[in-house]
Amino acid sequence: MRLGMEKHEKTKAQLLNELDEARRRIAELEQSERIRQLAEEALQESERRYRDLYTIAPLAFVIWDRDCRVIDWNKRAEQMFGWSREEVVGRNFFEFLIPEGARFTVEVVVDALLQGRLPSRSINENLTKGGQILLCEWNNSIRYDKDGRVAGAISLALDITERKRSEDALRETERFLSNVFASIQDGISILDKDFTVVRVNPTMERWYAHAMPLVGKKCHKAYSGRDETCRVCPTRRTLETGEAAHEVVPKRGPGGQAEGWVDLYSFPLFDTETGQLKGFIEYVRDITDRKxxxxxxxxxxxxxxxxxxxxxxxxxxxxxxxxxxxxxxxxxxxxxxxxxxxxxxxxxxxxxxxxxxxxxxxxxxVRASSVQMNQVIDALLNLSLVTQCEIHRQDVDLSALAQSITAQLREREPDRRVEFTIEPRMTANGDAQLLRVALENLLGNAWKFTKRRADAKIEFGSVAHATTQNVKAEDRPVFFIRDNGAGFDMAQKDKLFRAFQRLHTSAEFEGTGIGLATVERIIHRHGGRIWAEGAIDKGATFYFTL
Missing domain, CATH: 1.20.5 (Single alpha-helices involved in coiled-coils or other helix-helix interfaces)
Known part of the structure; x- marks a missing residue:
């Protein structure tokens, strides 16, 4: 009876232990379930976040397997390349995404990825559905299967076509500006706001070869050999005012001695974003020869x-x-x-x-000689008067003056038959009285030297009707008086305007030999010149400017 009771009690104890163990295991299972649920929730949250990122990311996501078949790609990939997800999933991307010229480059990257190596970044050309070529920057991440083997990759693409164009344009602009900078024959020196040289062109390097290297030195040290700023410094003035400045300063040699002179122009350089002064451009022109x-x-x-x-x-x-x-x-x-x-x-x-x-x-x-002497004295007095008198300038009608003078000539010798041709409306700015004296002498000479011509002709005109190479060289109005009288030998033309120099004897033609000298003096006082052309027995032409 007692043995049976003990056996019953032992069974009860075992049952209690088993119950406790069951409770413990239930608690563990409940804990494990809670952990599993939390893990699932975390995984779902991670997948949601990944899906959101995958969907709205500004980069194109392309997921592909070992055979380069597209497993998935996102909205940005659709927008960038023009193919919908449904059109590309399952297709080898070499068929539609890689142009022939980029095939080798992409194959190298793919082979490396499938072998477990990670060329995380590559740049190559890609095709769009419309046939456009894009330049893309790819960032690649290897995908592994559950057994740890390479299953493919996830590739993220950024369209850098416009950026590349901008970079190329920037490089081209920089190259162009560098060429311009180098080709300018004057000196250019770029300084920071502390007067340190940051860039120079070849001209500055040639002028200041003794101070090379120039970059990194203070401008006053590099160009003048000074430890402090120069006393006359337009760049210092630009620093103070923010405006361009200019000075003529000495061009210094190796020992600091002045070897010449330069025009130094200083221009401010401002930061385009902040507007703050960040440096200076010094433009230097060697003016030694000019000085x-x-x-x-x-x-x-x-x-x-x-x-x-x-x-x-x-x-x-x-x-x-x-x-x-x-x-x-x-x-x-x-x-x-x-x-x-x-x-x-x-x-x-x-x-x-x-x-x-x-x-x-x-x-x-004796009487004739005294009369002639009186004429000579009158001529000398006229020459003296035209030399000393003050000129009163005004607009003078030369044509009217000539008409008046020729009328007087006709009155003195009414029996002579002379054909006068006077161009109308010829005017000049000068002294009316002196110009009348000049025309009286010139027209009087023409009248005198044509007295032996039955068909005497005298013409007063302007350059438009003249034919002479001498006239073509003039840049102002040229007047002329031409006759068909006795003329003169051109070999003696230099004597024409000398006082008392006569090319004809008094027996041939009367005169004092001072008239043309007086004319020349009047013309010179008006800032003009006079010259003549002629030939013996073929007349003469006197040209003059005022």
Whole structure:
């Protein structure tokens, strides 16, 4: 009975133990289930986040297997390449995504990935559905199966076509600017805001070869050999004002000595985003030759001014002598000449009948000589007057002056037959009285030297009707007086405008030999010039400018 009771009690204890074990295992299972549920929830959350990222990512996702077949790709891939997910899943991407020119590059990347190596980044061209070529940057991640073997890859693509174009354009611009920078014959130096040289062109390197390397040095050290900024520095002024500045400064040699001069222009460089000053561009032009030329010109001007002063003194002295001569001609010479003329008239009136033919001839010669001497004195006085008188400029009707002068000539010798041709409305700016004297002499000469022509012709015109190479060289109006009279030998043309130089004898043609000298003086005082062309017995043409 007692043995049976013990056996029953042992069974009860075992049952209690088994119950406890069952409870413990149930608790473990419940805990395991909770962990599993949490893991599933975490996995679902991870998958949701991955799916969201996969769906809305700005990068194209392409998932592919070992045979390069597309398993999946996202919306961005559809947008980028133009193929829908349904059109590409299951297809080998080499068939539609890789252009022939990029095939080898992509095959190398694929082989490396399938062998477990990880070329995480590659750049190659890709095709769109419409046949457009895109340049894409790919980031690749290897996919493994449950047994740890390579199953394919996940590739993320970024379209960098426009970025590449921008980079290429930027590089081309940089290359162009570098070529321009290098080709400029003047010097260019770029400084930071602390005056440190950051870039120079070859011209600066050539000019300052003794201070190379220039980059990294302060500008005053590199270009002037100074430890402090230069006393005259346009760049320092640009730093203070933010505006361009300019100075002419010495060009320094190896020892800091001045070897020439440069125009130094300083321009501010601003940060395009902040607007803050970040540096300077120094533009340097060597003006040594110009400065030397300016110095030489200054010396020449000083010498010219000295000579002008000396010449002015000489002219003043000459003018005083001329004034004295004029006074003498007017009084000292004219008075005895008037006496001679008066006495010859008395002799002629009271004693002519007492003289024989020789005496009468002598008396006539004395009277003619006194008249000629009076004419010479008048001509000299005219020459003196046109040299000394003040010029009063105004618009002068040369045609009207010529008409008046020719009318007077006709009145003096009404029996002569001369054909005058005067171009109408010829005008010039000058002194009316002096220009009248000049035309009187020129037209008077033409009248005189055509007196032996039965068909005498005198023409007064402008350059439009002249034919001479000398006229073509003029850049201002040219006037001319032409006749068909006695003419002259061109070999003696240099004597034409000299006082008292005559190309014809007094027996042939009367005159004092001063008229053309007077004309030349008037023309020169008007800032013009006069010259002549002619031939013996073929007439003459006198050209002049004002």
């Amino acid at each position: 030397r030329a300016e110095d030489e010109l200054r010396k020449l001007n000083e010498e010219l001014e000295r000579r002008v002063r000396e010449r002015t003194v000489q002219l003043e002295a000459s003018n005083k002598e001329l004034e004295a001569f004029t006074y003498s001609a007017s009084h000292d010479l004219r008075s005895p000449l008037n006496n001679i003329t008066g006495f010859t008239e008395v002799l002629s009136d009271e004693y002519m009948d007492r003289l024989d033919e020789r005496g009468k001839r002598y008396l006539r010669n």
